[in-house]
Amino acid sequence: MKINSPLEAYKYLPQTNCGECGEATCMAFASKLIDRSGKTTDCSPLIKEKKFAKKLAELDRLLAPEIKEVEVGVGERAVKIGGDDVLYRHKLTFFNKTKMFFDVTDTMEEAALVERVKNIANFKKFYVGRHLLLDGVAIRSVSNDPAKFAAAVKKVAEVGIPMIFCSFNPEVLKAGLEAAKDANPLLYAANKDNWKEIGELALEYNVPVVVSAVNDLDALKTLAKTFAEAGIKNIVLDPGTCPTGKGMKESFSNFLKIRRAGIMGDTEIAYPIMALPFTAWMAGISDPVSASYWETAMAAVFTIRYGDIMILHSMEPYATIPEVHMAETIYTDPRTPVAVDSKMYKVGNPTADSPVLFTTNFALTYYTVESDLSSNGIDCWLLAVNTDGIGVEASVAGGQLTADKVKDAFDKSGFDLKKDVTHNTVITPGLAARLQGDLEDKLSANILVGPMDSGRLPGFMEKNWPPKK
Amino acid sequence: MKYGAGFASAPNYSFHKGKNLEVKSVLFLYLSNSSKRKIYGKGEVYMAKKAKLSEMTDMFKDMDILSLEGVTIEGDVEIELNGLGGGFDPMLAALLGQENAVLAQHFARLASMFGVPVGIGAPAGVPAAAPAVSPALAAPKLKDLIPAKFDFENIAEWANQIQEVPIGNTSADGGSRGKRVMLGGEKALPFFPDAVMPNRNQVTIDVFDMRIGLAKAVKVNYDEVMDSPGEWAKKNVEKFNADMITIHLISTDPLIKDTPAKEAAKTVEEVLQAVDVPIAIGGSGNPQKDPEVLAKAAEVAEGERCLIASASLNLDYAKIAEAALKYDHDVLSWTQLDMNSQKELNRKLMKQCNVPRDRIIMDPTTAALGYGLDYAYTNMERIRLAALMGDDELTFPMSSGTTNAWGARESWMVSSPLKEDSDWGPREYRGPIWEIITGLSLAIAGNDLFMMMHPTSVAVLKQITQTLFGSIEAEPVDIANWIGAEV
Numbered sequence: 035m036k037i038n039s040p041l042e043a044y045k046y047l048p049q050t051n052c053g054e055c056g057e058a059t060c061m062a063f064a065s066k067l068i069d070r071s072g073k074t075t076d077c078s079p080l081i082k083e084k085k086f087a088k089k090l091a092e093l094d095r096l097l098a099p100e101i102k103e104v105e106v107g108v109g110e111r112a113v114k115i116g117g118d119d120v121l122y123r124h125k126l127t128f129f130n131k132t133k134m135f136f137d138v139t140d141t142m143e144e145a146a147l148v149e150r151v152k153n154i155a156n157f158k159k160f161y162v163g164r165h166l167l168l169d170g171v172a173i174r175s176v177s178n179d180p181a182k183f184a185a186a187v188k189k190v191a192e193v194g195i196p197m198i199f200c201s202f203n204p205e206v207l208k209a210g211l212e213a214a215k216d217a218n219p220l221l222y223a224a225n226k227d228n229w230k231e232i233g234e235l236a237l238e239y240n241v242p243v244v245v246s247a248v249n250d251l252d253a254l255k256t257l258a259k260t261f262a263e264a265g266i267k268n269i270v271l272d273p274g275t276c277p278t279g280k281g282m283k284e285s286f287s288n289f290l291k292i293r294r295a296g297i298m299g300d301t302e303i304a305y306p307i308m309a310l311p312f313t314a315w316m317a318g319i320s321d322p323v324s325a326s327y328w329e330t331a332m333a334a335v336f337t338i339r340y341g342d343i344m345i346l347h348s349m350e351p352y353a354t355i356p357e358v359h360m361a362e363t364i365y366t367d368p369r370t371p372v373a374v375d376s377k378m379y380k381v382g383n384p385t386a387d388s389p390v391l392f393t394t395n396f397a398l399t400y401y402t403v404e405s406d407l408s409s410n411g412i413d414c415w416l417l418a419v420n421t422d423g424i425g426v427e428a429s430v431a432g433g434q435l436t437a438d439k440v441k442d443a444f445d446k447s448g449f450d451l452k453k454d455v456t457h458n459t460v461i462t463p464g465l466a467a468r469l470q471g472d473l474e475d476k477l478s479a480n481i482l483v484g485p486m487d488s489g490r491l492p493g494f495m496e497k498n499w500p501p502k503k
Numbered sequence: 504m505k506y507g508a509g510f511a512s513a514p515n516y517s518f519h520k521g522k523n524l525e526v527k528s529v530l531f532l533y534l535s536n537s538s539k540r541k542i543y544g545k546g547e548v549y550m551a552k553k554a555k556l557s558e559m560t561d562m563f564k565d566m567d568i569l570s571l572e573g574v575t576i577e578g579d580v581e582i583e584l585n586g587l588g589g590g591f592d593p594m595l596a597a598l599l600g601q602e603n604a605v606l607a608q609h610f611a612r613l614a615s616m617f618g619v620p621v622g623i624g625a626p627a628g629v630p631a632a633a634p635a636v637s638p639a640l641a642a643p644k645l646k647d648l649i650p651a652k653f654d655f656e657n658i659a660e661w662a663n664q665i666q667e668v669p670i671g672n673t674s675a676d677g678g679s680r681g682k683r684v685m686l687g688g689e690k691a692l693p694f695f696p697d698a699v700m701p702n703r704n705q706v707t708i709d710v711f712d713m714r715i716g717l718a719k720a721v722k723v724n725y726d727e728v729m730d731s732p733g734e735w736a737k738k739n740v741e742k743f744n745a746d747m748i749t750i751h752l753i754s755t756d757p758l759i760k761d762t763p764a765k766e767a768a769k770t771v772e773e774v775l776q777a778v779d780v781p782i783a784i785g786g787s788g789n790p791q792k793d794p795e796v797l798a799k800a801a802e803v804a805e806g807e808r809c810l811i812a813s814a815s816l817n818l819d820y821a822k823i824a825e826a827a828l829k830y831d832h833d834v835l836s837w838t839q840l841d842m843n844s845q846k847e848l849n850r851k852l853m854k855q856c857n858v859p860r861d862r863i864i865m866d867p868t869t870a871a872l873g874y875g876l877d878y879a880y881t882n883m884e885r886i887r888l889a890a891l892m893g894d895d896e897l898t899f900p901m902s903s904g905t906t907n908a909w910g911a912r913e914s915w916m917v918s919s920p921l922k923e924d925s926d927w928g929p930r931e932y933r934g935p936i937w938e939i940i941t942g943l944s945l946a947i948a949g950n951d952l953f954m955m956m957h958p959t960s961v962a963v964l965k966q967i968t969q970t971l972f973g974s975i976e977a978e979p980v981d982i983a984n985w986i987g988a989e990v
Contacts, residue, residue: 122888124881137990160921161873174986200986222986233645248983251653259651264644279977282970287696291655302651313982315990327936327959331967334940338880338947347990351928355913356940359873363944366877398875405912409920 035119036096040064046093048079048086067097069369070119070129100297102305103130104242104268106170106220106343107196111155113169115270115342116306121297124368131365132337133169134357135198135345137312139176140186147189153349155195159358162372162397166358170196172222172345173210180209187213198222198244198345204231211239220244220343222308223272229257236266244308248274249284251291251303259302270343271303275310277317277332286339293340309333309341326353334360372397373423378447379404382413386454389499391461391484392417392440396425403463403488410492415455419443426465437472444477451479459501463488657697661891665689666860666898667702670747670833671781672808677831680807681779684746686864686951687900692887693949694971704946704968706953706961707747707783708739709906712762712770713754718915720934721956732770733777740778743958744965749783749812750774755796756787764792764799771800775807783810783835783954790818798826805830810902813837813866816848824856834858835902837866840878842886846896853896860899864952869903871911872941880948887949901945902952905964908941909934909956935959943967 037043043064050060055076057063066072074094080086103117117129136154138147151171159166171190175183183199183206190197191214198220199210207221223246224232236243245261247253251273258269273288289307296304314329326348333346333353337360346357366372373395381404393403395418407414419440421429429435440460444451451458458479462469464486473481482501485494667688672678684705690698714729724743728735732750739745752767754760771784784800786793797811801823811827812835814820827834836852838844845867852858867886870879883901890897908914914937919927927933938960942953946968955961969975 122881122884124885157925158923160919160924165923174988176987176989178987202986229648230645237644251655252651255651255653256648260645260647260649263649274982276982277980279970279975279979280973281977281979283694283973286694286971290695291653294658295653295655298656300654303653310982310985312988312990313980313985316980316982316985316988318978318980323932327939327963328967330936331939331943331963334943335947335967335971338944350932351926352932352936355927355933356872356936359913360940360944363872363877363880368877368881402874405920 035068035070035099038068040068043067043093043097046080046089046096047077048083050079052079054078067093070099070126099129100299100304101293101342102267102269104220104270104306106133106198106218106242108216108218109194111170111195112218113196113343118293119297121294123364127367127369128365130342132341132361133196133343134333134354134361135170135172135196135343136168136349137172137174137200137345137347138186138190139174140179140183141176142186144189147186148193150349151190151193151195155193157349157354159355161359161362162401163374166362168354168358170198172198172200175199175201175203175206175210178203178206180205184209184213187219190214191217196220198343200345202228204228204235207232207235211235211241218242220270222246224257224261226253226257229260233261233264233266236261236268237264242268242270244270244272246272246274248272249276249281249288251288254292255303258305262302269305270308271305272308272310275313275332275336277311277313277328282332286335289336289340306342307340309336309344311336312345312347315347322348323350326350329353330356333357337361338364370423373420374400374418376418376420376443376446378444378449379416379418381407381416382411384413384415386456387500388414388455389457389461389495390415390417390449390451390455390459391463392419392443393463393488394419394421394424394426394429394435396421396423396429399425403491406488406491412492412495415449417443417447417449426463430466430468435466435469437469437476440469440473441476451477457501655696658691661691661697663690663891663893663895663898665887665890665900666863668833668861668864668900670783670808670810670864672806672831676808678807679775679779680781682781683808684781689887689891689949691891692884693947700972702951703972703974704951704953704965705746706955706965707749708743708745708961709749709751709954709956710735710739710774711751711753712767713760715753717956718909718934720915720931721909724958733773736774736778736782740780743961745780745961747781747783747810747952748774748778749785749954751785751787752796752800753785753787755792756789757792758789759787764796767796768799768803772803775804781809782807783812785812790815794819794822797823801826801830801832804832808832810835810864812902814848814852816844816851820848820851821856824852824858827862828856828858833862833864835864835866836899838868840868840870840875840882842867842882842889842897845886846894849896849899863899864902865897865899866902866904869905869907869941869945871908871914872937872944873913874911876941876944880944883945883948883950900951901949903942903945903950903954905938905942905945905953905960906956908938911937913937935963939963939967946971 040061044061047060047064055063063072074090075081080090099117099119101116101118103114105112105114107113113133114130115133120126138150154168154171157168173186173190187210199207200222201207202225218241221232221236221241221243223244225246245257247257254271254273261269271292273292274285276282276285292303292307311329311332314332315325319325319328329346329348330353333344374397376395391414393399400418404416421434424434459482460479461482461484464484467483470481470483482498485491665687668686669683671680671683673680673683685702688701693700710732712732728738736748739748750771754762755767774782786796801811808831810833811823814823814834815837824834834852836848838848845865849863852863867882868879870876886897914934917930935957938955938957942964
């Protein structure tokens, strides 16, 4: 992004405060543009009225992220990569988390191929109220036979998740493109030998394309520049991912150098980067668990340092679960604490005799407590108190979790301790023990101090529930 | 419009942006439908009259040129490539421009070698077009590579060096350790090309002063030594390649065994005798008891330069700092995911307690992958960046309680408590990788010392951090044909 203050964006807006974007003023809208929570398309006068066309174009140019954003696939599973503006996530946030593509080959038996693709498409890992997913399939042309490749592509395309076509042979890639029209796959890859033909394919079929030059940043930039000048817009960079020794160190350096140059304004290399942790399987590691661990470690390294899309092999849960969590970790927006709605939640099937607990609306806290309760079959009422998304210990210390706040949350949820339950008792988090006296006064209820860690709630319930009269 | 195959080939060449390629010789063009015409000059063409290249473009625009044949070099040609800029017909550029210039240069060299004119463009003398391109693909948009040079600049603001802090005294330093561990000294983020990273990451493996509950995958490695801290420490060093040992005096907690400080100190002596690597000494985490326990431990370990863990804002850090200074140790400055608290505690240790800079290591708290690692990661990265840019209250090596990864349910639970989750697979493989990835991410954020537990985690973390550090030699792997790899 070339500008960083709302005032600079404001200059290009209609300045009528019409409110059509949902903001009260153009200045408020300008702030949303700057923190990238709003888009110019949200401003209908700017989009519709001809007189603003020039301003719109200029504003879009100024607001464009430093790293080009590229889309792969179509439909609801389509993915975006790139689009970053900073080198460190705390400076703003990273956008479009690293996308994980898993390999299949065009030499696989059809049944095995379909099963693997479905496993990739259906993978789910619960995290703070939603599911972390795997993103797509990379089809490797091991056969180098256009017909075989096309057949594999057809099978994979039926599942409907994004694809990367992997071959250096233009005839093979062309066959794949013909087999899956309008699927918007990513072509891998153009290199020093085949760039003309692959470039023409990218233009002809209007699909994103990877340019590849192993450990040669001049050559990589040359390919990217050549493609860009030819009118290819969606470019991804593959600087090579060496799996061991000095080669891996060099690969790591290359990722850093490319992204630093891109963020610093070298537009000719400001594209998303592809990492290939897959190469761990070429490093001669004999046992598959160790190879898988190494691949996962490589995936973590390149998720943190600027890999935007990667091709992986191991589908073992001990590989995929940490991989998707690492991408989530690095790409979570650090500006807003993750929070759940502040309200009364039912865990299991609570009755009027079930315990009532509260915790904070910090998503990590809430879901930890919730899953500790539900996974142990404890039916109960769980109130998420609005602490601005701060955890229990910190919010008690910082004053975001007080007896007043808890009472307020009960009132707003419409839950009546006198009517909705028979025991008029509330269990506080152990870390909020100091609120006990205050809570007794404010809620006119019995207060039980729970354990310091919600993991100990089952034992606590056994001892303390139902409460002694 | 078609043209001679000889010009369609892309010779293998490279050159740098901003440099003009000058080719000196005279170029004759024989057009297929015209008599011999002489063309020469610097980016200009003389025919009946003086013409610019752009005019030539116009001239050729409507001509059905089948081929350019019999182009001959005779004498001097000067072609300035930067004259072939915007609006120029790429086809003609191809004919007269870059590739031709390179060919011309090539032949001009030959010419000067032989001292005679050398013809080019005669079909026999020209290599056939190399790539087998179907006509449909050979559109003009991708005619030639547009060369670009990649430039990289170091970060100018990284002007401050991280303090180097040694742990462990050898006999030369007045102690009995077999080696000394050196942490810190970085002038850039870890593994970055801006500056050489002077010291590799180090791993210290935990020992507890009593049998405790551990995740099953961890416990199987230590079960037979858990009643003997000395044996436990030995196993960590001899079998699991620990750089250091951390002895946790958890039995001193009044709520556990309330072991008196004096008795706990004996365990420290036992560990110091059992192994000769540097050691870290931890308390139970009880803020009332820890200062007393750690002070006593520091006393019995006098002169060994141990890492005393930890001083924090919610206990009597002054007592711990005082003992560390008196008995020649380092202090671990521990805060909870808050850079400003970290500055405050470091400042107090330096200003109030007079702890020298080369005796402070920071523990800004490690939250596990999936359980707040985003905070832990960014906290460390911010601390390290602030230090490199000159914040002297943060210029210290960092330590991570990586074992916190074992608190994540993904690392120890038999299976997911949630029905809709995909299968979590065998837990004995989940735990170690959870510890590896938690630690590895912090290694990249700036952490120097790792407090760990599982032997596999230790081995893999060491392997990957030392690979990025540059000290692992390996046969280069040819990844060029990864697409066809048999996996």
